Amino acid sequence: MKKNVLIIGAGGVAQVVAHKCAQHNDRFGAIHIASRTASKCEAIVASVREKDAMKVKDGVIAAHGLDALDISATVALIRKLDAAIVINVGSAFVNMSVLSACIETGAAYIDTAIHEDPLKICETPPWYGNYEWKRREAVAKAGITAILGAGFDPGVVNAYARLVEDEYLDEISSIDIVDVNAGSHGKWFATNFDPEINFREFTGVVYSWQNGAWQTNKMFEIPREWDLPVVGKRPTYMTGHDEIHSLSARYSTADVRFWMGFGERYVQVFTVLKNLGLLSEQPVTTAEGQQVVPLKVVKACLPNPAELAPEYEGKTCIGDLVKGKKDGKDREVFVYNVADHKDAYNEVGSQGISYTAGVPPVAAALLIADGTWDVKTMVNVEELTPKPFLNLLGQMGLPTQVQVNGEEVAVDFAG
Amino acid sequence: MKKNVLIIGAGGVAQVVAHKCAQHNDRFGAIHIASRTASKCEAIVASVREKDAMKVKDGVIAAHGLDALDISATVALIRKLDAAIVINVGSAFVNMSVLSACIETGAAYIDTAIHEDPLKICETPPWYGNYEWKRREAVAKAGITAILGAGFDPGVVNAYARLVEDEYLDEISSIDIVDVNAGSHGKWFATNFDPEINFREFTGVVYSWQNGAWQTNKMFEIPREWDLPVVGKRPTYMTGHDEIHSLSARYSTADVRFWMGFGERYVQVFTVLKNLGLLSEQPVTTAEGQQVVPLKVVKACLPNPAELAPEYEGKTCIGDLVKGKKDGKDREVFVYNVADHKDAYNEVGSQGISYTAGVPPVAAALLIADGTWDVKTMVNVEELTPKPFLNLLGQMGLPTQVQVNGEEVAVDFAG
Numbered sequence: 079m080k081k082n083v084l085i086i087g088a089g090g091v092a093q094v095v096a097h098k099c100a101q102h103n104d105r106f107g108a109i110h111i112a113s114r115t116a117s118k119c120e121a122i123v124a125s126v127r128e129k130d131a132m133k134v135k136d137g138v139i140a141a142h143g144l145d146a147l148d149i150s151a152t153v154a155l156i157r158k159l160d161a162a163i164v165i166n167v168g169s170a171f172v173n174m175s176v177l178s179a180c181i182e183t184g185a186a187y188i189d190t191a192i193h194e195d196p197l198k199i200c201e202t203p204p205w206y207g208n209y210e211w212k213r214r215e216a217v218a219k220a221g222i223t224a225i226l227g228a229g230f231d232p233g234v235v236n237a238y239a240r241l242v243e244d245e246y247l248d249e250i251s252s253i254d255i256v257d258v259n260a261g262s263h264g265k266w267f268a269t270n271f272d273p274e275i276n277f278r279e280f281t282g283v284v285y286s287w288q289n290g291a292w293q294t295n296k297m298f299e300i301p302r303e304w305d306l307p308v309v310g311k312r313p314t315y316m317t318g319h320d321e322i323h324s325l326s327a328r329y330s331t332a333d334v335r336f337w338m339g340f341g342e343r344y345v346q347v348f349t350v351l352k353n354l355g356l357l358s359e360q361p362v363t364t365a366e367g368q369q370v371v372p373l374k375v376v377k378a379c380l381p382n383p384a385e386l387a388p389e390y391e392g393k394t395c396i397g398d399l400v401k402g403k404k405d406g407k408d409r410e411v412f413v414y415n416v417a418d419h420k421d422a423y424n425e426v427g428s429q430g431i432s433y434t435a436g437v438p439p440v441a442a443a444l445l446i447a448d449g450t451w452d453v454k455t456m457v458n459v460e461e462l463t464p465k466p467f468l469n470l471l472g473q474m475g476l477p478t479q480v481q482v483n484g485e486e487v488a489v490d491f492a493g
Numbered sequence: 494m495k496k497n498v499l500i501i502g503a504g505g506v507a508q509v510v511a512h513k514c515a516q517h518n519d520r521f522g523a524i525h526i527a528s529r530t531a532s533k534c535e536a537i538v539a540s541v542r543e544k545d546a547m548k549v550k551d552g553v554i555a556a557h558g559l560d561a562l563d564i565s566a567t568v569a570l571i572r573k574l575d576a577a578i579v580i581n582v583g584s585a586f587v588n589m590s591v592l593s594a595c596i597e598t599g600a601a602y603i604d605t606a607i608h609e610d611p612l613k614i615c616e617t618p619p620w621y622g623n624y625e626w627k628r629r630e631a632v633a634k635a636g637i638t639a640i641l642g643a644g645f646d647p648g649v650v651n652a653y654a655r656l657v658e659d660e661y662l663d664e665i666s667s668i669d670i671v672d673v674n675a676g677s678h679g680k681w682f683a684t685n686f687d688p689e690i691n692f693r694e695f696t697g698v699v700y701s702w703q704n705g706a707w708q709t710n711k712m713f714e715i716p717r718e719w720d721l722p723v724v725g726k727r728p729t730y731m732t733g734h735d736e737i738h739s740l741s742a743r744y745s746t747a748d749v750r751f752w753m754g755f756g757e758r759y760v761q762v763f764t765v766l767k768n769l770g771l772l773s774e775q776p777v778t779t780a781e782g783q784q785v786v787p788l789k790v791v792k793a794c795l796p797n798p799a800e801l802a803p804e805y806e807g808k809t810c811i812g813d814l815v816k817g818k819k820d821g822k823d824r825e826v827f828v829y830n831v832a833d834h835k836d837a838y839n840e841v842g843s844q845g846i847s848y849t850a851g852v853p854p855v856a857a858a859l860l861i862a863d864g865t866w867d868v869k870t871m872v873n874v875e876e877l878t879p880k881p882f883l884n885l886l887g888q889m890g891l892p893t894q895v896q897v898n899g900e901e902v903a904v905d906f907a908g
Contacts, residue, residue: 266768274780350765353681355794362793365689370783375790378777379770 084161087168088118094436097426108138116143152179190229232321236459258339260309261392270431287326390419499576502583503533509851512841523553531558567594605644647736651874673754676807685846702741805834
């Protein structure tokens with residue numbers, strides 16, 4: 079009996095997830111897409127049909143309306159659809175309610191970003207300890223597989239770190255994750271994914287794990303220029319990011335940092351909005367007495383990231399620079415992927431950022447479906463064997479490349 | 494029987510108006526302050542008491558709650574208080590409803606800024622033609638005095654133009670009004686008066702009157718550096734402003750332009766907010782379905798201009814550079830005022846921008862009270878004899894200075 083998949087969410091990432099599930103529906107059962115706005119799910123279904131993406135042409139793909147904050151509604155939908163795998167790429171605010179529904183129904187759970195409370199920004203590290211890991215026991219008891227943070231970053235970059243641990247280094251002293259989008263969307267300003275989640279990433283303290291402890295910095299305080307394959311020299315800043323909060327547990331003696339590429343325009347916009355209080359998640363009261371969360375208004379004014387795709391050009395480079403020792407000698411390993419916005423659009427109708435985030439959870443779902451990753455417990459991606467995942471990603475459009483001490487090396491992930 | 498005054502509004506300008514009315518309450522009857530939030534009016538009354546500002550110590554000063562958009566409530570309050578002069582320094586959205594109440598009750602009307610429809614920005618020029626001048630006949634029929642735009646700019650700068658017409662030039666070829674605030678409030682960013690009204694001034698087309706016709710430009714398109722008395726060299730940009738829309742009628746063969754000083758920070762903030770759509774007066778819908786006007790949220794996030802006063806330092810310079818001919822020879826006349834933020838705060842508890850806007854309508858009210866300006870019709874300030882007004886302003890804290898061809902000249906306004 080092939081497993082039915084329920085995709086939660088209807089943004090740019092959900093679009094990629096739906097297309098990729100469709101392209102591999104010979105290994106899944108029915109594919110369902112649910113979000114608050116059913117019409118957005120219907121548009122995704124229409125886009126899958128338009129691209130003729132279903133591998134098994136008479137397979138099921140269907141749209142549903144669902145408030146994923148409503149656990150009993152989610153439970154009911156999972157049961158009604160007999161969904162065995164839930165790929166949650168909805169807002170980060172719904173993660174824990176969707177996970178609860180999976181625990182209750184026995185469905186496997188996959189997400190791509192940390193759970194967030196709408197009224198809290200940048201909670202105490204490690205972030206996974208605040209919500210996800212508290213449910214580890216409940217997940218184990220229910221005997222379900224819950225894979226946390228299985229997008230690109232977090233997700234693939236966690237697998238990259240594990241690959242280096244397994245294959246390239248005896249001892250790891252630092253993991254620097256770098257995420258550079260060298261593409262251009264042609265807008266004056268836009269975020270590449272949900273503006274609310276995007277800005278929330280950067281309005282709090284910048285947490286990094288260094289010298290065996292959590293360190294704090296301010297946003298845009300620590301710049302670093304990278305010289306990356308294909309995209310070249312790019313400015314980045316040290317920022318907080320989900321994967322630091324799990325990798326720091328497994329690699330507690332290593333420094334774990336995250337570097338995000340930002341153009342001047344982003345820094346300009348962020349600086350103004352942040353300083354004016356417009357990125358606040360806390361409600362303000364207008365002169366007319368209306369209670370409003372400024373960040374939600376900023377989101378409403380900005381371009382919908384899903385609509386950037388048609389004009390998006392250029393490439394992304396995301397990878398892990400891991401330093402340590404091999405056979406007693408210093409060695410550095412850079413594991414990375416380069417993706418192309420136009421290629422992504424031509425294939426699935428989304429831009430490259432959505433593509434890199436949306437393909438990995440489908441790979442994870444395929445590995446749950448075939449049993450490889452069906453571990454019946456809660457895990458972060460670095461806890462899973464990375465090669466089958468990276469092998470599958472290579473086949474699905476996100477090839478992994480590896481440089482050892484600056485030299486490109488060939489890797490056989492199937493081996 | 495001395496005339497009772499009703500002040501509408503409770504912001505920084507209303508604070509100045511209340512203090513100045515109090516300082517001259519030997520020439521008024523009772524002083525009343527009304528706004529939507531009665532507690533704000535009470536705070537102003539408390540501040541007047543604290544400064545011991547009442548000239549006639551046992552005179553009446555009282556606070557009231559009023560929704561000034563509600564004409565019948567305003568009519569009722571004017572009647573109850575037996576107010577003969579209404580000084581409207583509330584939001585620009587209430588002007589026409591307050592004027593209607595004055596027409597109905599026979600009270601004199603004074604405002605300091607053009608009427609605005611919350612849902613429209615930068616309407617067809619001349620702006621006074623859209624709302625105010627349409628009621629000229631009704632005002633004349635009711636036999637009331639309605640003085641439009643009697644703040645500093647518009648207001649005093651209109652009187653400056655008229656002074657030049659009366660005293661210094663036979664023929665006027667251009668009127669350039671310049672408004673530079675060289676003060677500093679110590680905040681990362683703040684507007685000097687209601688942010689909503691402030692930004693609305695600059696989000697539309699920049700209208701100027703040149704070559705006998707309305708010309709349009711974009712905001713921050715036309716820069717001009719001025720070298721001004723006291724404040725020195727300052728960058729300004731050509732902007733739209735109320736007074737152009739009345740001065741262009743009286744001085745139709747002259748060019749009429751307005752130049753506002755802006756620091757880099759203002760340009761930075763404005764550019765980001767404008768480009769993101771956050772200065773829009775049109776509602777947007779959040780992902781949660783809430784209807785919100787972005788500009789009102791920006792306003793709610795910014796510092797309250799009334800609270801800038803204690804830290805404000807430095808000076809303002811506002812004036813008219815008027816060019817033309819006298820006795821057949823080219824001549825240029827610069828009529829201006831320099832005000833000081835700290836002096837304003839020490840005297841009335843408001844900063845200099847509020848002070849320059851709030852003193853003139855009280856001078857106008859005094860001139861209505863003594864009959865000099867009680868013209869029983871609707872007028873813009875340039876239609877009134879300027880010397881008594883400028884003389885009174887000199888006594889009240891806003892002295893006028895005049896330069897002819899760059900040389901300071903002595904002026905006797907009492908003459």
